[in-house]
Amino acid sequence: MEREKATTLYIGPQHPGITGNMMVRLKVEGDTIVGARTEVGYLHRAFEKLVERRNWVQSFTMMCRFCVPEPDPVEESYARAVEMLDKIEIPERAKWIRVLVLELARMSSLLLWHAGQGHSLGLYTMGQWSVGDRNYILDLFEELTGARIYHMFIWPGGVRRDFPEGFEDKVLRTMDYLEKRLEDYDNLLFENSIFQKRTQGVGYVSPEKIIEHGVVGPVLRGSGIKSDIRIDDPYEVYDKLDFVVPTQPGGDIWARALVRRVEIRQSISIIRQVIENIPKGEVYTKVPNPQKWKIPRGDAYARTESVRGEVGMFVASDGGRKPRRVHFRGAAYVHAVTLLEDVLIGQNIADVSAIMNSLGTCPPEIER
């Protein structure tokens, strides 16, 4: 009998370290992982089936539920795909409001990432701070859209409503507050030697894997490639805004953390630019009666940069009142299945949770 023998170890679906309701089945030798297999399907609600029974506007209410931590990019992708199909031009002000909402969602999701990344390494204070501060952004969302999590705000034809009175000032005040708080986060998380030692050299994504696995977003930028859909394939008004796309050559969790550290500051800067430059005007184009709205036959693919990377929506119409096919592409669909299975090999069991957080695993995005 051989001395070392691989043991099967299940992480999840009920596990405090796992990011959501999914399972990773590991083959371990001692403390080292020699094989990994992602198992998903615990959150499959069959959205793509359900939209076949709903019209174009009813389907839009489902879109935000595709990804829970950051619902707005998905709404944006769907809205833009439908606009491409039906050739709807949206007003200028709506585009700026969309950018504001997307960047606020990006910030709220990044704050949640701070909590998750800290939590996965045993730094529980980080979660108390950043999730608490995230509530200030959710307050802004509540005032603008009426809901904390599922906004259903960016719809085909524009956005649902204009800013309430005094909203701009509140946004700026919140940004000032959060900018100050980010210095505290630096002290707590990024200058913490435990965090540095546990993340440097762990979860390495090599440049070859990037092309193979279709890696997007901060994972790509953390491996030294400058790529961002907001610049490469600009949508809404991102080509009029001034922001930096950070890159880090490391390819490990630490590099990706540094990329995200800069990104949250860039979001604050973008939000300030939006508030400064937003034009006056209408916020939505009138669309036909939803019960009678028919969209010409064709297909379109719209993609948006979220915190985890590219989220895209492939929408096909058969010329009827209901979508023929709505197919969602989440960043986690590739990150959390083939890439994660690849990256985990050779790592320690204790780092699984940190690697999953760093790759932006979001199970509702995988199975929809």
Next chain:
Amino acid sequence: METLLEKIKDRVSVNFDLKDHKIYADQKRVDLFFKKEHIPSVLLYLKEQMDFRHLMHMSVIDWLEEGEFEVIFLLWAPKEKIKVFVKTRIDRENPVMENMDNIWPQLNTYEREFKEMYGIEFPGLVAPEEFILEAWTGPPPMRRDFETDKFAKDNFATRPGREDAQDVRETIAKRSGEDIPDFAKKYSR
């Protein structure tokens, strides 16, 4: 932009038997239609020779009335910033598609999903049987002739009183003893 897209189409049509094409200059996108047999070599050519390195998406549309599945590969060239949609049609009754996860390993995930959801066979696909569903006995659920509402009604009981999707505001108002405010009546069905 238009000329660049034309050039891409021409370069592909020199090497392969292009059935049809369509150019969308505003979306920076060109659609290429091929026969099923040519798809692997077209994808490999686009990836290796023409810098369409990023596979954005792969999708399947069920055209029930025409008896065909449409399989679509969405590619993106990071340098030229152009989208190419490679499309093909396969038979709906006996759907077989070549396994292509050696071109992009991420296609493995997509193929597992479509095998389960549409019943498309990918000969040579190495993956566990189940991906999303567990112990599923019915037909592949994403096919259009599978009726999800009927399945749900047969298998999962609904709460008594909520069999239909009718307005329950009056029932709730009666139970709680409050009047429906005027602004809410306007939206009543």
Next chain:
Amino acid sequence: MYNDKNKQKIVDIIKNAARKHSLWVLAYGTGCGAIEVPATMTSRYDAERLGVRGAATPRQADVLLITGYLTVKTLKRVIRVYEQMQDPKYVIGFGSCTINGGMYFDSYNTINQLDLYLPVDVYISGCMPRPEAVLEGFGKLQELIGKGVANGARQYKDNLDYYRENQKKVIKNWDFQDYNW
């Protein structure tokens, strides 16, 4: 609500008073409602002041929070987790989709009515419920425990055949052992 003879002995009153101020919630985010649980637990809403805090394993937990829709695949795991939990144990259904299916009422993969499969003590409605609503739900559960009427676990034990029948109807690959605690 399952009420046993509508009166409590003194020992029960003391026991329930202790139980209701230490509700440990199992860390199992079964659905999208899991996003509001961190907000409830952290600094602004701070559920820990009510004795509500997270527990890592089923054996240590008192409350199973079903955060949202349950797919058939998750339902099997949830039942397993529930049966591993030790008495006292309570179930909170969180979100509209646990009550009547919510917006997934016609989905082929999600159950519509949670209380056919598990004994639910408190429902929290909304999609998604705000942290205030979650705290309100915990308050209601504490009130029911204090009165001695949150007897979901006993209800489950006494009517096991009924629950088993419903569970086996949707879970096709049934491979559970007997419920023996």
